[in-house]
Amino acid sequence: MSTSDRTPHRPLDLVLFGATGFAGGLTADYLVAHLPTDARWALAGRSLAKLEAVKERLAHLNPAATGPELLVADTCEPDSLRAVAGSARVVATTVGPYLEHGEPLVAACAAAGTDYVDLTGEPEFIDRMYLAHHATAVESGARLVHACGFDSIPHDLGAFFTVQQLPHGVPLTIRGVVRSNAMISGGTLHSGLGQMARLRQMRQAGAERTQTEPRPDGRRARVRARRPHRDAALDLWLLPLPTVDPQIVQRSAVARPDYGPDFTYSHYAGIRKTVTLAGAGAAAAGLVAAAQVPPLRRLLAARIPRGDGPSQERRARSWFTVDFIGDGGGRQVHTQVRGGDPGYGETAKMLAQAAMSLAFDDNPHTSGQVTTATAMGENLLTRLIDAGISFTVVDPVTPPAT
Numbered sequence: 267m268s269t270s271d272r273t274p275h276r277p278l279d280l281v282l283f284g285a286t287g288f289a290g291g292l293t294a295d296y297l298v299a300h301l302p303t304d305a306r307w308a309l310a311g312r313s314l315a316k317l318e319a320v321k322e323r324l325a326h327l328n329p330a331a332t333g334p335e336l337l338v339a340d341t342c343e344p345d346s347l348r349a350v351a352g353s354a355r356v357v358a359t360t361v362g363p364y365l366e367h368g369e370p371l372v373a374a375c376a377a378a379g380t381d382y383v384d385l386t387g388e389p390e391f392i393d394r395m396y397l398a399h400h401a402t403a404v405e406s407g408a409r410l411v412h413a414c415g416f417d418s419i420p421h422d423l424g425a426f427f428t429v430q431q432l433p434h435g436v437p438l439t440i441r442g443v444v445r446s447n448a449m450i451s452g453g454t455l456h457s458g459l460g461q462m463a464r465l466r467q468m469r470q471a472g473a474e475r476t477q478t479e480p481r482p483d484g485r486r487a488r489v490r491a492r493r494p495h496r497d498a499a500l501d502l503w504l505l506p507l508p509t510v511d512p513q514i515v516q517r518s519a520v521a522r523p524d525y526g527p528d529f530t531y532s533h534y535a536g537i538r539k540t541v542t543l544a545g546a547g548a549a550a551a552g553l554v555a556a557a558q559v560p561p562l563r564r565l566l567a568a569r570i571p572r573g574d575g576p577s578q579e580r581r582a583r584s585w586f587t588v589d590f591i592g593d594g595g596g597r598q599v600h601t602q603v604r605g606g607d608p609g610y611g612e613t614a615k616m617l618a619q620a621a622m623s624l625a626f627d628d629n630p631h632t633s634g635q636v637t638t639a640t641a642m643g644e645n646l647l648t649r650l651i652d653a654g655i656s657f658t659v660v661d662p663v664t665p666p667a668t
Contacts, residue, residue, distance in 0.1 A: 276355045276380075279625045280307045281337065283371065284360035286316040289385065289415075291323075292614035293360060298324040298331050300618065300653075302626065308335035310350050341370045351378040358383045358414075358621040365391045365464075372399050372410060379406035381624040385617055387417030389510045390464060393471040396635045397478065404634040409641050413514050414620040415613035419638055420444075420588045420655075421511040421533065422518055423647050424603040426639040427657045429525055433595035437528035440592040442515070443500055443536040444507065448584035448608050487519035487529040497536075499591050499600065504534035518639035526594065536589065581607040589660070600661040605654070612655065619649045 282297065284290030294309060301307060309317050317336045325333055337353075339346035341361065351357060351374040361367050364386040375382040376399040386392060392412045403410050413419070421442050428440055491506040512533040519525035584607035592599045605612045620638060623629065627645040638646055651657055 276353060278306050278308050278335070278354040280305065280356045280358065280621055281310050281350055281354040282307070282334075282358050282360075282621075283310045283339070285309045285320045286311050286313065287360060289610060289614060290360035291320065292610055293358070293618050294320055294324060294334075295327060296614050296618045297622075298328045298334075301331070301622065303332065305332070305625075306335075307332075308337050308350075308354070310337040310339045312338065312340045314338050341367050344370055344374065347371050347374040348378065351375045351380045354380055356381040356383065356621050356625045358617055360385050360617070362386060362388075363391075364388055365394075369395065369398070373402075376400075376403040376406060376408050376410060379408045381409045381411070383411045383414040383617060383620045383624065385415040385417070385613060386412050387415075387510045389513060390468040390471045392510065392513075392635075393468075393475040396475055397471070400635045407633045409624060409632055410635045411620065411624070411638060411641050412635070413510060414617045414638060416586070416608040416616070417509060418511040418514040419616045419620070419646075419650070420586070420603040420605070420608075422514045422637055422639050423650065424588050424590050424601065424657065425515045425531060426518060426522075426643060427603075427647060428590040428592040428599065428601045431599045431601060431659055431663060432592050433597060433663075434524065434526070436526055436595040437530075438526045438592060438594040439530045439532075440515075440590055441497075441504075441532040441534065442511070443497065443502060443504060443534045443589045443591075444586065445502075445536045445589075446584070446586035446608055448581075448586060482520050482523075485520075485523065485527050485529075487516050487525065487531075489513065489516050489532070490530050491532045491534065497534075497591075499598075500536060500589055502536040502538060505537055507533050507535045509533065514637050518637045521636065521640040522643075581611050584608070584611075586612070597663045598661075599659065599663045602656070602658055602660050604656040604658070615653055615655070616650065619653055620646060623649055 282290065282294055285294040297307065309320060311317050314336060321333055321336060337350055339350045347370050357371065357375050357380055359371055364384060365388050368384065368386065368391055372382060372395050395410065399410065424442060425440055429438060432438055489512040494503060494505050497504050512531055515531045519529040586605055586608040588603040590601045620642065623642045623646045629642050629645055632641050647657065
């Protein structure tokens with residue numbers, strides 16, 4: 267059942283929160299260039315003057331496009347959020363850190379039966395939103411889809427794409443290895459520091475979710491990571507990467523029987539040189555330690571203010587790859603997801619395409635907190651390939667040894 271069948275009388279197809287910020291502005295730019303000509307959409311935020319400035323910029327970018335409506339709403343004013351959610355079929359937001367600002371909008375969308383997408387990579391936020399709003403969204407029919415940017419679409423849909431290349435009905439093991447030359451975004455830095463400072467609360471939220479979340483009957487999906495080691499297939503050193511991505515992949519595997527009866531996923535950063543591996547490990551440990559000390563955390567956060575980002579020229583030189591090595595049924599396959607600047611340009615593209623997929627594609631009927639592979643799967647994969655993000659088979663499935 268498509269979204270249009272579920273919410274046929276909403277005056278707006280899509281609302282974007284955060285367009286006055288850096289990542290939100292890039293998302294608005296992408297939407298004005300790629301939305302269907304008859305799409306009904308709006309920008310929402312606290313300042314009407316800032317929204318009008320964004321609308322004027324969009325009109326210069328694409329004079330032929332239908333301009334967005336402007337909605338004044340504030341996360342501190344729940345009534346304004348309920349009004350926005352009630353008027354839209356899909357709400358997308360780039361306003362973070364989400365643990366600080368995100369829940370009121372999630373709550374409004376869950377109650378209104380409105381589909382929701384965001385850019386969060388914060389495990390605690392995702393788990394707490396599941397505990398607080400998943401049941402409401404299941405009842406209302408809303409699809410709450412977190413992590414719709416670089417966290418975690420390349421990893422979630424990359425694993426989904428890899429599963430499609432392997433034998434069905436057998437145990438599967440996949441490892442994802444990410445590499446990039448891009449600058450970290452200000453939003454990602456602030457969110458990451460916030461989560462590093464709340465490790466105990468993050469673990470507690472995860473444990474509470476594990477206690478309440480149903481498990482699949484007769485199937486198993488796990489996350490497992492080895493210590494740093496050399497990968498012979500990729501000729502890279504692998505450093506375990508403690509991001510939200512493996513949790514998202516695992517939840518897709520739990521929800522989708524086509525991931526097989528016993529699914530295991532591992533997630534790493536790929537590093538060429540041993541000296542770089544040692545430096546990366548030391549830097550990660552130092553960052554976690556510094557995040558526990560408020561003055562040091564504030565000093566680190568000030569290096570890249572929220573809403574700031576690199577120049578267009580710097581973004582144009584940036585790239586990412588995620589390689590997947592999948593094993594199952596005695597066979598192995600190597601796939602790769604490749605794109606441009608992950609923290610800004612490609613993230614805006616991913617969020618916009620995820621929102622448009624929920625708004626306009628005939629997706630599987632799901633509700634509650636779901637992943638991109640579960641909610642949109644093949645439709646979003648096709649959209650991203652058409653939009654220039656590469657999903658390829660590097661080495662086809664090898665036959666079992668004889």
